[in-house]
Amino acid sequence: MPSLVEVKQGLESAGQAHVLQFWPELSEEERTVFLQELAQLDLQGLKEHCETAAKAAASPPASLDQHLEPVPPECIGSVRRSDRKFLTEWENEGLLQISENHVGVLLLAGGQGTRLGVQYPKGMYNVGLPSGKTLYQIQAERIHKIQELAESRHGSKCTVPWYIMTSEFTLTPTEKFFKENNYFGLEPSNIVMFEQRMIPSVTFDGKVILQEKGKIAMAPDGNGGLYQALVDNKVLEDMKKRGVEYLHVYCVDNILVKMADPVFIGFCVSKGADCGAKVVEKAYPAEPVGVVCRVRGVSQVVEYSEIQPETTELRGAGGELVYNAGNICNHFFTRSFLQDVAENFKGQLKQHVAIKKVPFVDTCGNQVKPTKPNGIKMEKFVFDVFPFSRNFVVFEVVREDEFSPLKNADGAATDSPTTARNSLLAQHCQWAAAVGATLLDEHGNTLHPTASVSAGGGLPAQFEISPLVSYFGEGLEQLLTGRTLKTPFVLDDQRAKELQDQ
């Protein structure tokens, strides 16, 4: 560990000597903790980081909008527009790859859940399903089930390792939560948690912000910090050791996420892609999703915070949105592409500026909670590697089947615990209806399946299917066809056995 003198010199040469201004007031213990924190800073890169942040905030990059064009529809694979035959072929290919241990999933779970307003990792959130399951549990059970489906299709036992990228905020609680829940029945050695880097928040004049007298205001380096974290934590080596060639990367907050989706994996593998993105049709112009489009001819994502409202509102001749391919943060990468990024491109990732209210101590040592934005956080985005791809593909899926993110606290009109819960329940009611089950409310009245909550249908029935029973609606005939079931009803493993025996 560098000494105090070395750290002091490093800070001085980065123009950040103020970081130690309260050093004389700190206790021995506080000094040790602070020095440890400072020792982890990239002191060499600090000057550049602070200058870049201040410069970027002072003169935001010119808008890209005039260089945008949509990805032509014929270049987008689509669940809705593809023949059943192709979908089956892709699914078969995906299941084959899974059965051969070639597929892993990687969860981006380093975020702070600020909009949702919780102090713990989003994955630990319980949206109020009848089963009370958290997002982490739902995801763990989907991994379990997809392994089982691939195994029963190909007769070989297989593993889909689960890589979980956390941050300083989420690692400890996530580890504890998994342990307390016995890893949700998964083999602990197949769950690999690692931490992304944190970087200092900076004032508009390029000074590192002190959050406390002995603590710098640090923030995760964005979900694009993934590529540095893969290197820092030797994740690519782990993938290689396990024989994982394809990685499905996804965001923690989408309750409908199809982990290691065999159709998506199979589609990307069949097309020889090194990189792929799932999209849904945007629900409305201002929806906070990035759009997959071309910038100066190169496919990439333009984030919702970096596109002009006028551009999002553009419509084609048929009234459809021109920039319609909404990014749902479900990405496909080959291991060799990730290796290439790690070796050659990760230093070239764009830095995005977020201006935030960052609590700080003023020069007199008072704690201040700013009422106006005062700080710059620099973030990298996970999709900014798309332009480095040699064969990038886009796959459009059906929103009601695959996308309902949890972003906001209840009370918000969209992307809240209520909308997430209703989307999942609506899907499960539909699966039941599709195999000819009838659902009753608690008074015995017949309920009609709700096609889509977001399309303004009524509330779905309290009918939930455990992912351990069905991954995506398969295997339900022998359990549900011709049955009449009173809700609330949770079709878990136990219930499934009872129904099968009846």
Ligand SMILES: CC(=O)N[C@H]1[C@@H](OP(=O)(O)O)O[C@H](CO)[C@@H](O)[C@@H]1O
């Ligand atoms: C940097 C990044 O990955 N942004 C993603 C991500 O947005 P957040 O608002 O950061 O959660 O998830 C959205 C989908 O839920 C996606 O549309 C968007 O592009």
